[in-house]
């Protein structure tokens with residue numbers, strides 16, 4: 001094709017769902033994300049989890065200290081909701097100006113979720129405070145009931161819990177994180193309430209790997225642990241609904257990589273960890289998905305406008321350039337004293353972010 005665009009310049013994007021980990025990992029994870037994104041909502045599922053504002057501020061300082069000189073990357077912190085979170089913590093979090101959401105992990109749903117919420121009735125007071133303060137609830141939407149098929153856990157969570165949260169806290173801002181099913185898309189589409197600023201009260205993040213892959217990717221020619229994440233990849237019909245939603249231009253759907261680094265050995269194990277690492281090449285992966293759908297023109301809204309609008313933050317002023325250029329995702333990257341395998345390792349991508357300083361401008 002001759003008339004294909006060779007470059008695509010968009011507003012500098014943000015990542016509205018990211019795992020940076022802590023300690024020595026930050027020396028890798030922070031520069032990787034900062035090379036692609038201006039800001040990121042940073043998940044609190046550390047060991048031990050980030051449960052209060054003081055811990056969030058300390059974690060934020062460690063992230064800022066891991067930036068390369070000249071980087072203006074901004075971590076937007078979150079708290080980890082537990083059965084014992086005091087409702088008064090929400091006002092403290094809001095007043096800090098550094099905490100932008102509170103994450104609900106149903107206990108046992110995923111990596112480091114042991115301290116999560118065992119019964120939503122235990123957090124009603126906190127949810128009330130969040131509704132009052134305008135503090136978003138970020139939801140890992142899966143039931144943990146072992147009787148429920150792992151592929152159905154998101155749909156059942158929506159039915160059993162999310163409908164009730166929406167009904168009981170109609171003014172609460174909610175992000176359904178890393179959605180994977182048509183049920184989640186339908187739930188978001190059916191809830192169009194707005195906050196006082198006219199921004200949606202309910203939004204959803206979508207990962208690049210859920211836009212690009214169905215569950216077949218986990219079993220292509222053998223067991224592929226680097227495609228295992230939670231919520232797990234679903235069947236192709238769901239992937240197509242997600243791609244449709246992401247490319248629709250509806251501001252309730254926005255970018256969240258859920259890039260979740262685990263050392264190679266922790267994934268290639270007899271009980272491997274859940275998580276796909278995509279921070280290195282997130283924007284390129286999203287561009288690949290949007291191009292497949294013939295909607296590259298909708299990438300900018302999804303990646304750089306809608307999330308900021310949802311959170312009531314200014315859109316970034318800088319711009320970033322993607323160039324059409326075939327390149328191969330590395331098979332492995334150095335990560336602390338070990339290595340990490342990026343999602344789609346060894347595959348060819350067709351877009352590449354221009355290096356900062358070339359065309360990317362800092363806001």
Ligand code: DOR
Nearest residue numbers: 110111229230260274275
């Ligand atoms: O696959 C996942 N990995 N899903 C999550 O919800 C957590 C994440 C992690 O922290 O590794």
Ligand code: ZN
Nearest residue numbers: 017019043258
């Ligand atoms: Zn996550």
